[in-house]
Amino acid sequence: MMLYQYTKEFRYNLKLAAPVMMGMLGHTFVGLIDNIMVGQLGTAELAAVSLGNSFMFIAMSLGIGFSTAITPLVAEADGEHNFKNGKSAFKHGLVLCTTLGIALFLMILLAKPLMFLMKQPIEVVELAMPYLDLVAFSLVPLVSFQALKQFSDGLSMTKYPMYATLIANVVNVVLNYLLIFGKLGFPQMGIVGAAVGTLVSRFVMVVFLWTLLRNKEKSSSYVTNIKIFVLENKMMKKIIALGFPSALQMFFEVAIFTAAIWLSGILGKNPQAANQIALNLSSMTFMVAMGLSVAAMVRVGNQKGLQQFSDLRRIAISIFLLGFLIATVFALIFIICNQMLPRIYLDVSDIENLADNNEVIRIAAKLLIIAALFQISDAVQVTVLGALRGLQDVKIPTFITFIAYWIVGFPISYYLGLHTAYKSAGIWIGLFAGLTTSALLLYIRFNKLTKDLIQKK
Template structure:
């Protein structure tokens, strides 16, 4: 059922101009006061924050580059209509639901290498790289076979037939692109553990240009190529990911500073104890992401039960929110590296200082993002589509996105700095409770039982993010009070 605009968010739109203006002004005032507090904190902790930002900015730019590929795809696919955009949203959500476990496993090598660097055990860093390469390629193969089997069961998700048909071939093409992605991710996470961050950033930005050009050629059939529409966007993603993997491999293998680690592409000397260590940190890390991303992916499915317009609006709003989220992931990664270095040095005070500074920086980033979403909520959806119904719904979702920015930032950084402590099992339980025990049931009740539709589903996501943020912060405060044995 497609709810009319008034029924999906009466608590947002059935107010007079004065009440609406007062609502926005009160939140703007709170955000500005928070910014004043943050500026004071920055002055008092300048050196520590500079260390975090020095590591964070290349990761932030690189992460934004990655998410911009999805944004560009959404914009260009959006020109084909609501159904292809909905099919892209469904496909990417389902694929990412499985892929995030493999990516989370790959990310684990960064804090492990950072700890070794802090402990001056440089000779062991290359061992972790080579074993993670083996693990990540196997994980990529598993994910591909899951996608290959899963495309035959899209009809079980209750989506429209038109969306299902367009999603099938697109999902298989994206599945093929996972192999170069996992190779790129392995090299990227390894050198980031060594605090070398700019190469991956530069390569990711260059890949965006390739993705835009390939989308233009393959989606719309330019320069003599056939018009592939949504499948063209899939092949553009494959080409850009292949470029990323090849470029970073060549850079690392030809750079003299990495020679001592043996970063060549081979499978000799399998080290099962190291593989076990990688998996012990990596798999729980992957499931942390899985429970969060899974909640958002299941939200996509629930919104699909409401209608194609709501699903398209969700894709627009979540795409914009993902830009700010990828930025805070950079801060999370930097915080994890610095916490890992401090663990290697066995310095408790530095562990806590670096961790809490990363949380504060994440809050600052997301505060700015929330301001942007509130102020430009009626204009940002026009970047993606011209359908007025979709734009109206998306603008309402951006208000909720603005409200959950702080919680999202805190929980994202919390996971990163806890990973720097190699604490992954507790956060995995926390994310499961926050999203699957609290967020999704509340979202379903508000959306379908209380008649709020897509707005209700998003309120459920807001509540889950807030619970996760509180629990992860409390856990870091507890776990960082004692030394980690390395």
């Protein structure tokens, strides 16, 4: 009976989270398609996309992290039936996210020369440069889309961002096929063709979601008649106060995975390509946990607006439990299929690159065993983080994520990866240590906060 009070929430949690999961998986699926298609060109090209995207991941983490401030504010306003506050949160969030997207694009352009100073294989750097120009520009539509998505999630309208992402995926796959390989009379552009596909698909995503929200009764009045140049200091400060720590939390986590890409590059192009394969597969399972994290943020935000703190705690724990169970299934899949999954990414019939491809598969298979272990830690830490954002508790979780990833995780990755025989596996053992520390400390924080709220009431 005790367990039932948590499991009875599973159906509604999944209903709310599933479209977010699909949308998030859609984002990652764009990366998967890019990687599989580019992997047919060779391991240097795959490593170049990995290096270019490592800069993108850092910028995206700041943009996406910042936009998460919109969801709990809109969810709380929706719980209180306060239209004015909800519209204000959306408007200010959209202005801030679009400005941030432009700033991040310019920052990547300025940071490009760093590639030559990072001890990466030179052939990889030369291939990555033109790819990064176009993909960096796609940050502008991506971060604006993120603002629309977080607003939509806050109103519990999680289906519409999913539709936009699925349409964008179709556009991306078609353009990749035509432009990477030069089909149907189009120019053969290699990895630059993959960048064009990503850029166009992200503009399609924004236009499609905006059109959907404008035509839906629940959201129409929020997204129309927006006075963009009439901004209030109070709401601006509130979004920045919530958004900046959330952006830092995401940055600390994404940056350690990016550091893993760079450390792998120091080991060579094959370890870097293997790292990219394992990272891409792990990020797909992580997006499922991210969907549950958004569900936690929305439901906790609603319960906070209603002042129902006992229900808030019970609902949040039911989401943590669901995340734990799903992550266990993914862990088993990674262990059982660790030899098979890396083969999807490479042309195993290519005799010329046979030795390179076999080495990449061998390293990636080993990394997937470690990735299986941290599935559970990763799912727990991201769902608890979502619940804490719903409570609008962001400062201490930011400090926790910094300690977990950069005081615990990174030194272990650096030492085991570059100074022991563990090499690539050592880098991933550090990731596992960071994620596990984060999961434990964040849960302790959530446990204390919710018990205090219940006692006070």
